[in-house]
Amino acid sequence: MKTITTIKNGIYKSIIHPRSKYIMILCMLLLTQNSCKKSTCEYDNNTLPPACTKGMDVVFVIDYTGSMGGAIDNIKSSISNIVSTIVAKSAGDYRLALTIFDEAAKGGAPAYVGQVPYTSLPAANKLVITSGPTTNQYLTVMENFGYANNTTFATQLAKLNGPMSLGNGNGFPEPGDLLIDKLINSSFAGAWRPNITKLVILITDAPASGDDDMNTAADDTFLNTLATNANSSGVQCILISSQATTNYETKLIDNNTGGLKLMSANFANISPDIIKMINNLCQNNSQNK
Numbered sequence: 001m002k003t004i005t006t007i008k009n010g011i012y013k014s015i016i017h018p019r020s021k022y023i024m025i026l027c028m029l030l031l032t033q034n035s036c037k038k039s040t041c042e043y044d045n046n047t048l049p050p051a052c053t054k055g056m057d058v059v060f061v062i063d064y065t066g067s068m069g070g071a072i073d074n075i076k077s078s079i080s081n082i083v084s085t086i087v088a089k090s091a092g093d094y095r096l097a098l099t100i101f102d103e104a105a106k107g108g109a110p111a112y113v114g115q116v117p118y119t120s121l122p123a124a125n126k127l128v129i130t131s132g133p134t135t136n137q138y139l140t141v142m143e144n145f146g147y148a149n150n151t152t153f154a155t156q157l158a159k160l161n162g163p164m165s166l167g168n169g170n171g172f173p174e175p176g177d178l179l180i181d182k183l184i185n186s187s188f189a190g191a192w193r194p195n196i197t198k199l200v201i202l203i204t205d206a207p208a209s210g211d212d213d214m215n216t217a218a219d220d221t222f223l224n225t226l227a228t229n230a231n232s233s234g235v236q237c238i239l240i241s242s243q244a245t246t247n248y249e250t251k252l253i254d255n256n257t258g259g260l261k262l263m264s265a266n267f268a269n270i271s272p273d274i275i276k277m278i279n280n281l282c283q284n285n286s287q288n289k
Contacts, residue, residue, distance in 0.1 A: 093196075205242040208222070262277065
């Protein structure tokens with residue numbers, strides 16, 4: 001830095017050259033900018049999921065056990081309305097998948113396993129888990145992810161509690177967590193597309209059970225891990241449950257980035273609330289254009 005030293009009345013005085021002043025000011029500004037953390041200086045849009053208009057992959061995970069019998073038809077009509085919202089919010093760039101979970105005591109099986117809507121499915125769409133001590137879990141993909149597939153999705157949806165009879169179930173907890181695991185971690189309904197909005201919509205009247213038909217701390221730990229997996233994959237989970245509080249809510253949804261929940265006693269007319277959720281979710285995600 002250039003300075004000029006003068007003597008006046010016997011006192012030494014240093015004067016900063018005018019051009020040097022400008023250099024000092026510029027350096028101070030640069031130092032200030034570089035010392036400011038990104039998290040406080042500006043909003044990082046990369047923390048948000050991609051905008052819905054970039055595309056949406058949505059999988060419905062439906063509890064198909066016997067206790068859902070009175071609700072399945074309500075759910076079917078609601079899903080049809082929800083799909084219309086997905087089509088609109090994605091600007092037509094969407095893929096849908098339809099999945100169900102069920103269980104039966106060992107030695108038995110759901111009646112639908114012998115019916116055409118089930119037997120006509122590809123073998124890869126039907127998974128029976130037999131590792132549990134007293135029950136087997138039936139995880140089924142009725143409709144794989146397909147581009148702009150609302151027509152074939154609707155055809156498969158119509159088979160539930162119709163040509164394909166309702167399932168069994170056993171105790172109170174049910175194995176929806178096992179199905180979500182296969183969807184997120186094993187591409188059970190097909191691989192998720194990158195850099196789009198990804199949703200798992202779970203509809204159930206029970207807590208998670210894993211493969212032992214019991215609701216234990218092990219299931220809570222498993223759901224915590226699922227939340228971590230979902231976050232890593234950019235998957236947002238929506239829970240619709242008739243139960244005020246379950247391990248799905250406290251362990252999966254509450255630990256999932258962007259996770260949402262809705263309680264409905266009998267699943268009647270749930271579409272307005274879910275549509276509102278999706279609208280709000282897409283509005284929030286739209287900040288990441």
